[in-house]
Amino acid sequence: MIEFKNATKKYGDRLVLDNLSLTIEGGSWTWLTGASGAGKTTLIHALIGAIRISDGQIFVDGYNLTRFDGKALQEYRRKIGIVFQDYKLLPNKTVYENVAFAMEVCGYSDRQIAERVPQLLAVVGLADARHHFPHMLSGGEKQRTAIARALIHEPRLIIADEPTGNLDPDTAEGIVKLFQKLHTEGATVIFATHNTHLIDNFKKRRIHIEAGRVLET
Ligand SMILES: Nc1ncnc2c1ncn2[C@@H]1O[C@H](COP(=O)(O)OP(=O)(O)OP(=O)(O)O)[C@@H](O)[C@H]1O
Numbered sequence: 001m002i003e004f005k006n007a008t009k010k011y012g013d014r015l016v017l018d019n020l021s022l023t024i025e026g027g028s029w030t031w032l033t034g035a036s037g038a039g040k041t042t043l044i045h046a047l048i049g050a051i052r053i054s055d056g057q058i059f060v061d062g063y064n065l066t067r068f069d070g071k072a073l074q075e076y077r078r079k080i081g082i083v084f085q086d087y088k089l090l091p092n093k094t095v096y097e098n099v100a101f102a103m104e105v106c107g108y109s110d111r112q113i114a115e116r117v118p119q120l121l122a123v124v125g126l127a128d129a130r131h132h133f134p135h136m137l138s139g140g141e142k143q144r145t146a147i148a149r150a151l152i153h154e155p156r157l158i159i160a161d162e163p164t165g166n167l168d169p170d171t172a173e174g175i176v177k178l179f180q181k182l183h184t185e186g187a188t189v190i191f192a193t194h195n196t197h198l199i200d201n202f203k204k205r206r207i208h209i210e211a212g213r214v215l216e217t
């Protein structure tokens, strides 16, 4: 379960999150919407421990994100899967190596990597593209590589910040389907998007941020 308690984030005089309180249940799906600059990425960054809020508290499954030291943060990050709009792939590594490298950095053994990477690439439908470099991939394939990488720790919580923002409508649908599959298997999903079409096709809770506050639909 995720809990924001009076979370406030200021950048200088700019109040981006204004005393925001909200609860997200484990196993749920939440769309996160709001105009450009509304604070979606700020909320997500706070939730993944990339920034600290100015006031209030955020709890995720017993972790207090407002009181983090480096070690607790590292442990927490291994429980969540994060996907961004711009993929963040390493250009000099193949699809396989991008996922393998993320596991290597996290201390997995060669044997674990050799076993797990092909499984993950099969999940996202990229087994055949495993030796391709990012510049050879379509946007959807790049994003699926990034999703495979986000799944290395089998996260129960998946946080995606406009993962379909650079993709055409059909490819975007495919990415949502992939997230839906993970959600069906039990993952909590938080999905920020501007795409109302995606939201209309999968009716779930929608948290809309406006002027630093949360409006629900
Ligand atoms: N590091 C920063 N320093 C100062 N202001 C910032 C910083 N990061 C974000 N902001 C400001 O906070 C506000 C919210 O930005 P944020 O990136 O969270 O919006 P967003 O809802 O994700 O928008 P988009 O849909 O364009 O991605 C914006 O006004 C932005 O300029």
Ligand SMILES: [Mg+2]
Pocket: 040, 041, 042, 161
């Ligand atoms: Mg954003």
